[in-house]
Amino acid sequence: MRKIFLSLFCCLALSFCLVAQQNSGHSHDGHDHSSHDHSGHDHSGHDHSSHDHSGHDHSSHDHGGHAHTNNITTPCGSAAQVIHHEGYDPSATAIHHISDANVFTIMDMIRIPLPMIIYNKDRGLEFFMSSKFSAGHHDDGHYGYKDYVMMHGNIHRLKCPGFADQDHYEVAGFDVQKHKDAAGKDHETPYAIIGGKAYEIEQKTIWDGGLLGGGITSFYDLSPTKNVVSMILVCLLFFFLFRKAAKAYANRVGQAPSGIQSFLEPVVQFIRDDVAVPFIGEGKYERFFPLLLTIFFFILGLNLWGQVPFLGSVNVTGSLTVTAVLAIIVFLISNFNGNKHYWQHIFNMPGVPWFVKIILTPVELLGMFIKPLTLMLRLAGNISAGHIAILSFVGLIFIFGNAGQSMAGSITGVAMAIPLTIFMMAIELIVAFVQAFVFTLLAASYIGAAIEDHDHH
Amino acid sequence: MNVTLIFLTGFAPFQPTPGLALWSLIIFLLFWWLMSKYAFKPIMEGIKTRENSIQEALDEAKKARAEMANLQSENDALLAEAREQRAQILKEATDTKMAMINEAKEKAKSEAQRISLTAKQEIENERKAALTSAKNQVGTMAIDIAEKLIQKELKSNPEHEAFVSKLVSEVNLN
Numbered sequence: 001m002r003k004i005f006l007s008l009f010c011c012l013a014l015s016f017c018l019v020a021q022q023n024s025g026h027s028h029d030g031h032d033h034s035s036h037d038h039s040g041h042d043h044s045g046h047d048h049s050s051h052d053h054s055g056h057d058h059s060s061h062d063h064g065g066h067a068h069t070n071n072i073t074t075p076c077g078s079a080a081q082v083i084h085h086e087g088y089d090p091s092a093t094a095i096h097h098i099s100d101a102n103v104f105t106i107m108d109m110i111r112i113p114l115p116m117i118i119y120n121k122d123r124g125l126e127f128f129m130s131s132k133f134s135a136g137h138h139d140d141g142h143y144g145y146k147d148y149v150m151m152h153g154n155i156h157r158l159k160c161p162g163f164a165d166q167d168h169y170e171v172a173g174f175d176v177q178k179h180k181d182a183a184g185k186d187h188e189t190p191y192a193i194i195g196g197k198a199y200e201i202e203q204k205t206i207w208d209g210g211l212l213g214g215g216i217t218s219f220y221d222l223s224p225t226k227n228v229v230s231m232i233l234v235c236l237l238f239f240f241l242f243r244k245a246a247k248a249y250a251n252r253v254g255q256a257p258s259g260i261q262s263f264l265e266p267v268v269q270f271i272r273d274d275v276a277v278p279f280i281g282e283g284k285y286e287r288f289f290p291l292l293l294t295i296f297f298f299i300l301g302l303n304l305w306g307q308v309p310f311l312g313s314v315n316v317t318g319s320l321t322v323t324a325v326l327a328i329i330v331f332l333i334s335n336f337n338g339n340k341h342y343w344q345h346i347f348n349m350p351g352v353p354w355f356v357k358i359i360l361t362p363v364e365l366l367g368m369f370i371k372p373l374t375l376m377l378r379l380a381g382n383i384s385a386g387h388i389a390i391l392s393f394v395g396l397i398f399i400f401g402n403a404g405q406s407m408a409g410s411i412t413g414v415a416m417a418i419p420l421t422i423f424m425m426a427i428e429l430i431v432a433f434v435q436a437f438v439f440t441l442l443a444a445s446y447i448g449a450a451i452e453d454h455d456h457h
Numbered sequence: 458m459n460v461t462l463i464f465l466t467g468f469a470p471f472q473p474t475p476g477l478a479l480w481s482l483i484i485f486l487l488f489w490w491l492m493s494k495y496a497f498k499p500i501m502e503g504i505k506t507r508e509n510s511i512q513e514a515l516d517e518a519k520k521a522r523a524e525m526a527n528l529q530s531e532n533d534a535l536l537a538e539a540r541e542q543r544a545q546i547l548k549e550a551t552d553t554k555m556a557m558i559n560e561a562k563e564k565a566k567s568e569a570q571r572i573s574l575t576a577k578q579e580i581e582n583e584r585k586a587a588l589t590s591a592k593n594q595v596g597t598m599a600i601d602i603a604e605k606l607i608q609k610e611l612k613s614n615p616e617h618e619a620f621v622s623k624l625v626s627e628v629n630l631n
Contacts (some may be wrong), residue, residue: 208475221474222475239495290498
C-alpha cells in the first residue's frame with residue numbers, strides 16, 4: 001500500500017516537473033515574453049505554434065493591468081490585432097477546465113472532435129463535426145465554419161453577415177471588450193479576429209435571460225458536448241456492469257454473490273434499507289426504488305468520472321444544467337404523486353388558525369419550489385467547488401513558477417501542490433459518494449413526504 | 458458591478474445551456490428506463506429470492522432444532538422407562554431365584570425326612586422280621602436240642618414237648 005502511494009507520488013511529482021519545465025522552455029523559445037500561459041495541470045506537450053493564433057484571455061479576469069485593447073466600433077470588422085495578455089490567471093484556467101466544451105480534450109494533447117448539432121433560425125438544423133474548427137490551445141478554433149467560430153470550446157456565431165457561405169477561414173484569436181453602457185452597466189463584447197479585423201460574435205446559447213453573461217441567441221447549440229459524451233459513457237458503463245450483475249442473479253440462483261454482484265449488491269441494499277424504506281415506507285418504496293437507484297448511480301458515476309485527472313476535470317454533476325434536470329425530475333415525480341394530505345398541508349394546513357395560514361401557505365408553496373432548487377444548487381456547487389479547489393492547488397505551480405519562467409519557483413510550487421492536491425482529491429472522493437447519497441436521500445424524503453399517509457390529526 | 462457577479466458572469470458551469478439540458482434529460486430518462494427494466498428488476502428479484510431462501514433456511518433450521526430437542530426428550534423418557542423395566546425385571550428374577558432356592562430347600566428337607574422315616578420303618582420291619590426269624594430258628598433249634606435231649610431222656614413225651622413250646626414262647630427276646 002505504501003509502495004503504491006510512493007509511486008503515485010513520484011509520478012505526480014515527475015509530471016508536474018515536466019509541465020513546469022516545458023512551460024519554462026517555452027518562454028525561452030524566442031517567443032515574445034508577453035505571450036501568456038494560463039494553462040492548467042495537463043498541458044504537457046501542447047503545440048507551441050498555437051500561441052501565434054490564440055493569445056487571448058477573458059479580460060474580465062485579467063489582472064495584468066493592460067490598458068490597451070482593441071476598440072470595436074462596428075460588428076463587421078474594425079481594424080484590430082491579436083492581443084497577448086500577460087501572466088497566468090488561475091481562476092480563468094480553473095473555470096475553463098470545468099466548463100462544458102464541444103471538443104473532448106485529454107491532457108491538452110488529444111482533442112477528440114464531437115458532432116455538432118446547431119439549430120439556426122435562418123438555415124434550420126445543421127450537422128457537422130467540431131473538427132471543422134480545428135481546436136487548439138485553450139480549445140479555441142483555428143478556423144471558422146460558415147458563420148460559426150469556436151472560442152474556449154464553445155460555439156459562437158459571428159454577428160456580421162457574409163460569412164454564411166464560407167466553409168473554411170482562419171481565425172487569428174479571440175478577445176473580449178469591456179465597456180459601460182449609458183446606464184453605467186458593464187458589458188462584455190466578445191469578438192474574433194479574422195484577417196486583421198475584429199468581428200463581434202454572439203454570446204453562447206444560454207437560457208439565463210442575460211443574467212449570467214449569456215442570452216437568447218440567434219442559434220441553439222444542441223450538440224452532444226464533452227459533458228454529454230461523458231454522461232453517455234458513464235451510463236453505458238453502469239448499464240454494462242448492472243447487466244452483468246443481473247445476469248449473475250439469473251445464472252447463479254441460490255448461490256453466494258460473486259464478482260461485480262458482490263460489489264453492487266451492498267450498495268443497492270444500502271439504498272433500499274437506509275434510504276428508500278425509511279423515507280418512503282415499506283410496501284410503497286418499490287415504485288420509486290428504480291428512480292432512486294438511477295439517481296444515485298448516475299450522480300456517483302459522473303462524480304467519480306470527473307475525478308479522473310487526465311480527462312481534464314469533466315464537470316457534469318457540477319453543471320447547473322444537469323443538476324437542474326435531475327431536480328426537475330424529482331420535483332415532478334414527487335408532486336405528481338402527491339396525495340390529498342400533501343396538498344392539504346401546503347394549501348390548507350389542518351389544525352392551524354386562519355391568520356397563520358395566510359403566512360404559512362405562501363411559505364409552504366415557496367418551499368415546494370425551494371426543495372428542488374436546493375437539490376440543484378447543492379450538488380452543482382459541491383462538485384464545482386471541489387474541481388476548482390483541485391485546479392487552484394495545481395495552479396500554485398504556475399503561480400510560483402511565474403507562469404513557467406522560474407524553474408525554482410515551479411519546484412516550490414510542485415512541493416506545495418502535490419500534498420494539497422492529494423488531500424483535496426481524497427476529500428473529493430468522499431464528496432463524490434456523500435453528494436450522490438445526499439441527493440438520493442433528499443429525493444426519497446421529498447417523494448416520501450408527498451405520498452405519506454397522515455393518520456394523526 | 459461587484460466581484461461576485463463578475464465571477465458568476467464568466468462561470469460557465471452554472472450557465473444553463475439548452476443543448477446540455479436536452480441531452481441530459483434524454484440520457485437520464487433512457488438510463489432510468491433501461492436500468493429499471495433490464496438491471497434493477499432482475500437484481501431486486503434476485504436479492505428478494507435469496508433473502509427469502511435465507512429466511513426459509515433459517516426457519517427450517519429452527520424447526521429442525523426444535524424437532525431435535527423434542528426427539529431428544531422422547532429418547533430420554535424411553536431410556537428412563539427401559540432402565541426402570543430392567544430394574545423391575547432384575548428384581549423379579551432375584552425374587553424368583555430366592556423363591557426357587559427356598560422351595561428346593563424345603564423340598565429337599567421334606568424328602569430327606571421322608572427317606573429317613575421310610576428307612577427307619579424298613580429297618581424296624583427288617584429288624585422285626587429278623588427277630589421273628591431268629592426267634593423261630595432259635596425256637597426250632599431249641600426244640601431240636603430239647604427233642605434230642607428229651608428223646609434221649611424222656612423219649613417222645615408230649616407233655617415235655619408242650620411244656621418246652623410253652624417255655625419257648627414265653628422267652629422274651631426283646
